[in-house]
Every structure is written in structure tokens, then in C-alpha cells.
Amino acid sequence: MISQKHPELAEIFNKDEARVNWHDDTLWWIRAKRDKAAHGISEWELLRETASQLKNNVLSNLHEYLIQFEANAKANGIHVHWAADAKEHNQIVLSLLQKKGITQMVKSKSMLTEECHLNDYLEKNGIDVIDSDLGERIVQLAKEPPSHIVLPCIHKKKEEIGQIFHEHLGTAAGVSDPQVLTETARIHLRETFLTRRSALTGVNFAVAETGEFVVCTNEGNADMGAHLAEIHIASMGIEKLIPKKKHLSVFLRLLTRSATGQPITTYSSHFKKPRPGQEMHLVLVDNGRSIQLGRESFRNSLKCIRCGACMNTCPVYRRSGGHSYHNAIAGPIGAILAPNLDMKEYADLPFASTLCGSCTHVCPVKIDIHDQLYKWRQVIVKEGYVPASKTMAMKIMDFTLSSPTRFKLAGKVGRWTLKNAGFTLNNKFNPWFKNREMPEAPKESFTEWYQRNHKDNL
Amino acid sequence: MRVGLFIPCYVNQFYPNAAIATLKLLKQLGVDVVYPLNQTCCGQPMANSGFEHLTKGCDELFVANFAEFDYIVSPSGSCVLHIKDHLHDDQHPEKATHIRHHVYELVEFLTDVLKVETLNATFPFKVGLHQSCHGQRGLHLSQMSELIAKPFSKPMQLLNLVKGIEMVQLTRPDECCGFGGTFCVAEEAVSSKMGKDRVEDHLVNGAEYITAADMSCLMHMEGILKRKNSKVKVLHIAEILTAAHD
Amino acid sequence: MSREKILAAILNNQPESTEMPADLSFGSKSKEEVTAKFIEMITLIGGNVIMINDIAEINDYVSSNFNAADELITFVPELAHYPSFTGLEKPHQFVSTEFAVFQPHFAVAENGAVWITEDLMGHRVLPFICQHLGMLVRKDNIVANMHEAYQIIESHDYGFGTFIAGPSKTADIEQSLVLGAHGARSMTVFLM
Numbered sequence: 001m002i003s004q005k006h007p008e009l010a011e012i013f014n015k016d017e018a019r020v021n022w023h024d025d026t027l028w029w030i031r032a033k034r035d036k037a038a039h040g041i042s043e044w045e046l047l048r049e050t051a052s053q054l055k056n057n058v059l060s061n062l063h064e065y066l067i068q069f070e071a072n073a074k075a076n077g078i079h080v081h082w083a084a085d086a087k088e089h090n091q092i093v094l095s096l097l098q099k100k101g102i103t104q105m106v107k108s109k110s111m112l113t114e115e116c117h118l119n120d121y122l123e124k125n126g127i128d129v130i131d132s133d134l135g136e137r138i139v140q141l142a143k144e145p146p147s148h149i150v151l152p153c154i155h156k157k158k159e160e161i162g163q164i165f166h167e168h169l170g171t172a173a174g175v176s177d178p179q180v181l182t183e184t185a186r187i188h189l190r191e192t193f194l195t196r197r198s199a200l201t202g203v204n205f206a207v208a209e210t211g212e213f214v215v216c217t218n219e220g221n222a223d224m225g226a227h228l229a230e231i232h233i234a235s236m237g238i239e240k241l242i243p244k245k246k247h248l249s250v251f252l253r254l255l256t257r258s259a260t261g262q263p264i265t266t267y268s269s270h271f272k273k274p275r276p277g278q279e280m281h282l283v284l285v286d287n288g289r290s291i292q293l294g295r296e297s298f299r300n301s302l303k304c305i306r307c308g309a310c311m312n313t314c315p316v317y318r319r320s321g322g323h324s325y326h327n328a329i330a331g332p333i334g335a336i337l338a339p340n341l342d343m344k345e346y347a348d349l350p351f352a353s354t355l356c357g358s359c360t361h362v363c364p365v366k367i368d369i370h371d372q373l374y375k376w377r378q379v380i381v382k383e384g385y386v387p388a389s390k391t392m393a394m395k396i397m398d399f400t401l402s403s404p405t406r407f408k409l410a411g412k413v414g415r416w417t418l419k420n421a422g423f424t425l426n427n428k429f430n431p432w433f434k435n436r437e438m439p440e441a442p443k444e445s446f447t448e449w450y451q452r453n454h455k456d457n458l
Numbered sequence: 459m460r461v462g463l464f465i466p467c468y469v470n471q472f473y474p475n476a477a478i479a480t481l482k483l484l485k486q487l488g489v490d491v492v493y494p495l496n497q498t499c500c501g502q503p504m505a506n507s508g509f510e511h512l513t514k515g516c517d518e519l520f521v522a523n524f525a526e527f528d529y530i531v532s533p534s535g536s537c538v539l540h541i542k543d544h545l546h547d548d549q550h551p552e553k554a555t556h557i558r559h560h561v562y563e564l565v566e567f568l569t570d571v572l573k574v575e576t577l578n579a580t581f582p583f584k585v586g587l588h589q590s591c592h593g594q595r596g597l598h599l600s601q602m603s604e605l606i607a608k609p610f611s612k613p614m615q616l617l618n619l620v621k622g623i624e625m626v627q628l629t630r631p632d633e634c635c636g637f638g639g640t641f642c643v644a645e646e647a648v649s650s651k652m653g654k655d656r657v658e659d660h661l662v663n664g665a666e667y668i669t670a671a672d673m674s675c676l677m678h679m680e681g682i683l684k685r686k687n688s689k690v691k692v693l694h695i696a697e698i699l700t701a702a703h704d
Numbered sequence: 705m706s707r708e709k710i711l712a713a714i715l716n717n718q719p720e721s722t723e724m725p726a727d728l729s730f731g732s733k734s735k736e737e738v739t740a741k742f743i744e745m746i747t748l749i750g751g752n753v754i755m756i757n758d759i760a761e762i763n764d765y766v767s768s769n770f771n772a773a774d775e776l777i778t779f780v781p782e783l784a785h786y787p788s789f790t791g792l793e794k795p796h797q798f799v800s801t802e803f804a805v806f807q808p809h810f811a812v813a814e815n816g817a818v819w820i821t822e823d824l825m826g827h828r829v830l831p832f833i834c835q836h837l838g839m840l841v842r843k844d845n846i847v848a849n850m851h852e853a854y855q856i857i858e859s860h861d862y863g864f865g866t867f868i869a870g871p872s873k874t875a876d877i878e879q880s881l882v883l884g885a886h887g888a889r890s891m892t893v894f895l896m
Contacts, residue, residue, distance in 0.1 A: 084710055352645060401501070
């Protein structure tokens, strides 16, 4: 249980204003690149609507599609496993490695494995795991979780990355040129790909019709790992299905443009059958997804294709950083997925938002994110996961506002206090006052003005 | 056509000038406006904080005060959106429905119902328009930058009718100001940083006044401007649309 | 068994079935438009385009740009370095491949990608493990967008297939784009 929640973590993040500006500018720039790419496709909104309807169709027929997918995948020679939760997923992966006497694995990006804390589990069981995505490798060496689902070390400056490489990969101190650092990682990881017998990848899309799955990368690390390994394990959330192969056209047009503004990732690899002599395994993971599917207000969160566009556009995420969400998946989508897994731990996340709605409208599959944030708030309060002080304050507010007399009195008192006892509000105990002046007290309310002037003026 | 004027609770108590300007504007346009004296609040502060179940009192009062009008108009995008989405009354469901279908934010009432094409206002200053989120993305007062769609802006349409006004171009035209209701104190650090950045965008682009259709955003930005000892002032859009300058 | 448990939970929780949307298709574009767009996109994503009139020109490119000592593979039967694979090769033996050229099925104009399946790769790892990558694309084989692409792929069967759009890349270090991550450092499209 993390004790510090989003408000405290965000406050710490905001102590270094220059850094917040840098983080915010960088992510806004990515949002701008997304806009540019989307503007290049006049049918963009039609694509979003189509993708949204496809995912609605998938979720409402998930049972059938999963059975179809499993049958087709098996017919292709892929071993299919089912994991009810994170623990079972991790156990399945471990046993597959142990069966072959493997103690080293190379992994390409999989947010699902972050969710399952796979790396920690494998390490505790004697398996050495190297994350091959450059951003993931950096945070792995730094012993931190990724802060963004697509850009794992967006929170790190190149000098910091240079220092990490100096400590762990032998580059000279003070080297921070991205070209040099990337070359270092290329050589280091090439060695890893060539010497590891097992590779684990995520799954971007799995096709029910054909039993194949697609893995998208810019770096080529998923392919380098998989094509050199004796055993390729693919970890997949059960919601990652799409009905037919042709539907990939819609999703592959939307995914990377939404994520980084690129027209497509460098590699969109379709894995259908294992390489001759290779074992290919796919682990289907539930871990709370079937529960979320049953939540009418929140099931649409399962449409997510993990593009990260919501994070890039979120003015709160950009100014608080992914680690403030203390969850594998941060930002707006994280805030509507996480409470399903642990409402107490993640009760703060749906409140880390102004409900501005920007996320909903960049989402390529039209998840009603900001509406779900509002609805989660109602659920969390009902379940009792807000502080008693807040409940008290709200009850007082309701009491005051549901009576015209009390409302008018409260207003009078407020104005009087501002005017005559400002010191009670203009101090460090008033959170508003930390960075803002209080409003000035007008001499009368509008109601009082209206009553005075009603028939005469105007 | 009888219009019921709905004034947001905090505007009533702390920013009466915005309400006075709204009333003045509607009267100038020949609208038969009535101001129910016993109105309080739309209930949004509690609902957005997760306490929807405590808004029954506000809902009932709202229905009692406003059900009789042909239109209900308010100088607040977020309050109007809240009423549209959430007003309900178990005793009088049809009254609540009537209100939900006839409640308008001030700007959209002028452009869509009154179809205003001229205004007798003068405001020879540089003005930055802040696009309040609920009005923009919720009520579609203007096109949001997220969508690949035709641009339009109802507030801008009205502001362009004001003589002498110069609208400044912002770097991020529709980013949230960070007020967000109780968010402004519950997540104070991020809220004030968002406000600071929003204000900075206006300052860097030369605004002398910041305007919006929502006083809550302006209250938050004003707090930051005053802390900076800035000469820039905030004005509700109604105040600019009724401005007379000699 | 987890499988049964999961499927039962899903069956119980999934909502009323909703319809699948209509397939998308967009008006046809001229060959010139499509070719021009492809060239624009492949350049934007960090690839190079070399116009050729004859396949043999690729041999010239190879000899001018690479040394005799470099390991070169051209998986195009007409070209000089066409290998004869038995199918029993281990992927690791290709580790020192300097340059590899392939002939994909087709290219996609909207994003500069080419579609290539296992049978045209020689070995799955080859297009990824080589230091520099070449693709032979014919102007007649460029489609406008991904919808048209999948109309063709519909009928393809393969154990492995991939879209490759330019050289491997990363922007993980302060969003500075670097070409040459773990896959090829460069991609040259020979367009004829």
C-alpha cells in the first residue's frame, strides 16, 4: 500500500517548476504531433467512430470471440494459457521457463506485465529479465517503474539517462548525446537478444478470425527477441481481441497517430505460427477485466488500445507526472481502470482531474473517460473511501445550499469575513491562499442588488 | 417568451457585476427576464465531488424556482451543463425534463435563440478569450482542438460584434485553467500551476483583459493575477458585451 | 480451471451484443498521386528512395556502398547475392549481415510501409538483424491506404508477416529521434 496519494505526490513533483514546465512542454508537443497527424486524415472522426463500434462489438461478444481466437491460435500451433489473475500469469510464465531450464529472458514492452509485477516475481524466482525497449531498459536500470505507457522514461532528462548508462553500461561520464546512448543500448541489447533463449512480448491486437496476434514497435526489439528465441511467450489482456483481420486497418491507422503522431510504428508484426522448431505461447489474462466488463458505467474502459493519447493531452498528467498515479497505468485511463482493481488504493485517482474532457476527445476508441471519472467519484464516495472531513464539508454545503435563507446568510457571512476578517482566510491554513489571492468582497450580493434596483434601474 | 435568470451561487455572492451585466444584456435585447429570488445553487460542487446523492435539496429548489419559464438562462457553462446532464426530481420528473431541454448558457442563448447580429458595445482593449471546458466540450460553445472538425466559436462570434475590441491569439487556445471545483484546493499544487500557465499564455500574448463564459475560471485566474500584482483584469463576457466606453 | 472460470464470468458480465460497423473504403487515387504520397511518407519516416529502371541497378548500389567483405543478402532471385537457404538455418548465423534486400508484396502510400511475409524473408529474423535494409518496390504495387492493404492481405496465409515502415528508431531519450535502435539502421527503397 502506497501511503502517499496523487495530491501529495503531485505537490512534490511541482516543487521543481522548471522541470514541470519541461515535462509539460514535452508531452504537449506530442499532443501537437498527434493533432498534425490526425488533421492529415479527413476521415479521422469516422475512423474513431468505427474503432469504437468495433470494440463495442468485441466487448459484447467477448465470450464467443475468445473461444474462436483460442481455437484458431491452437490450430496455428500456438499454446494458449488462461490466467485468472496476475499471480497465475506470473506462475505460468515461470513454469514455462523452468520446464526448459531457462534462467534468462528478454522482454519487449508489455504494460500487462507491469500490472502483474512480472519482473519482480521472476527475479525472486531466479530468472534474470532484461527489458529491451530502450525506455523500459532505462527505468529498469534506474529501478523505477515506467511513468507513461508508451514513453516509459519521458520523466527523465538525457543527462540523467547518461549517468545511468555510465553506471551500468560503461559509457563515459557526462555523455548525454541521444545518438551515442542509443548506440550503446543497441550494442548491449544485441548481445542480449543473441544469448537469451526466451523472449516475452506483449500483444497490441489479437485477431479472433485467424488466431494471430500483432505486436507494434518502433525499435524492432520484439522481433529481435522473438525470432532469436527458442520460446516466445506473449502476454495478453483478454480485451485485446478484434473480430477480423481486416479490422486491423482501422486500428493500425489510429494507434500510432494517436500515440506519437507517427503514421505507423516501424514494425507491425503479425505472429501466426511459431517458427519451425520454436515454441510459441500466449497467456490470456483476466486480472479484474471480467469484473470491469460487468460494470455498466465502466466497461467501456476495456476498449483501450493503450495509445497514451489521453496522458499526453491531460493537463493534470503533464503537470504531475506518471509516478504521481502510483499505478502501472497512469493518467486518465489509469484513473478509470485502477479503482476496479483496488478501490481503496486508487480512490484518489478519479479526483485527480478537473473533468475538462480533453482525454475523451483524443481517445481513438471514444472511451467516455471524463464521464467515467465523474461516475467513479460517486462509487468511491458511496463505498466510503473519501475522508470523513470531506463528507462533513459536503453535508454542510448541502445543508446551506438547499435553503434560500441559509444560502443568503452564508453569503453575507462570507462577504463580511473577506472584508473584515481577511486574516482568517489569508493564511497558510487556507489551501486556496497558497498561490492565489482571495476574491474581493462585493458590498452586496446580486439578489440584494436586484431587490434594491428591481423596478427602477435598467 | 419568459426567461428565468439563473445566477450561479458564487457569482451571486461574490461577483454580482457579472450577474448585473447578464441581466442588462438580456434586457437590452428585449428579453422578458425574471429573476427568481429564492434560487441558490445547481448542486454541481457536491455532485462533482462524488456527492450526487446530496443534491436532492438543490434539485428540488431549482425545479420549484425555474419550471415555469420558457427558457432558463445562466452566465455559466458548467452550471448549465450540470443541470442539462443531472437535474432530476422524483416528484416532478416532467418539470425537470422541461428545464433540461430549455436551459441555456448565456452565449449560446444569444447566438442560437436570439440570433444576435449586432451589439451596442464598445471595448477598445486587447482581450484574451479563455475557453471554459464545460461550456466548450460539454455545451459545444466552440469547436475543441481535439476534434478534426470545422472550427467555430459562439463566444468569439459575439465578441467580434464589440467595437474596438482586439482579440489576442493564445498559444494553447483551449487548455483547462485548473479550477475544477473542489480540485482547486484538493489538488492545490497542480491547480495553481495550471492557472499560472493559463494566465501566462494571456500575458505573453498581450492581453489586457481575460474573459470567459464562466466566472469560476476567471475567479481562479484572477487570484493568480492579483498574487502577481498584474494589471490585467478579468471580466465575464457579459460585462464586455454590455461595455460602453467613452 | 481458470479457463472455465474466466469464460463463465465473461458470459455473465458481457452486455447485449452490438452490431459491427460497416467496412470502410475511400475513393481510388491515381497511380501518380499514390506514388508521390509513398515517396513523401517514406522520406518523412527516415527511409531513402532510389528510383531505378532495372533490378540489376540494385547490384550496382550494393557494390558501390558495401565492401566485398561485408555479408550481403539479396532475397530477390535476379540479384547477385541471392542465397540458397536450406530452411535449417539458425537465426543467429545472420548476426553479421550488413545489408539485406527483399521484395515485399506491396507498399502502402499513407504511411510508407511495406508488407512482407515470411516466405519472402528467407528467415524471420533477417529483416531485423541486418544493419541496413533494402526493399524493392514496384510502382504498380503501391496501395493508397491500410484498408486497401488488408483487402490484399485477406487472402495471404503466413506463419509470420509484418509491415516495415522505414529504419528502426526511438525517441525515448528526451524525444530526440534517433534512427537505428534494435532493427536496421537505415532503409533504402528501390522504386521501379
